[in-house]
Amino acid sequence: MFPEFREKISRLKSEDPHFAKLFHSHNALDQEIKNMEAGITPATHETIESLKKQKLQLKDDLYAILRKGKDACQCGHGCGG
Template sequence: MFPEFRDLISRLKTQDDHFARLFHRHNELDQQIRNMEAGILPADGLSIENLKKEKLQLKDSLYQILLKASQA
């Protein structure tokens, strides 16, 4: 995710608690969605869709933080 911000992501994960929480939650959702789609965890299509929407909202938030931090 966002390879152009790799160094900034590493820095923000250690310096910005809010960013770190969002990043961690995004990764948790990503793994949960993968497990559901693979049949490892039980799920229906609506549950997966809702998790994907939450993940996308987190990604948008992370991107906005990255843009702001990169311009500082």
């Protein structure tokens, strides 16, 4: 995910607890979705689609933080909050 930001991701994971939490949540959802799609964990199509939407929102939030750098707010929306 975002190979062009590899170094920045590494730094933010250790320096920004909010970013680290979002990153961990994204990876956990990714693994959960893979397990469901592989039939390891039972799930409905609707559940998988809902998790994919959550994962995409997390990815959007992470990208917003990466693009804005230190000026990004904690929620990733540039609001200063």
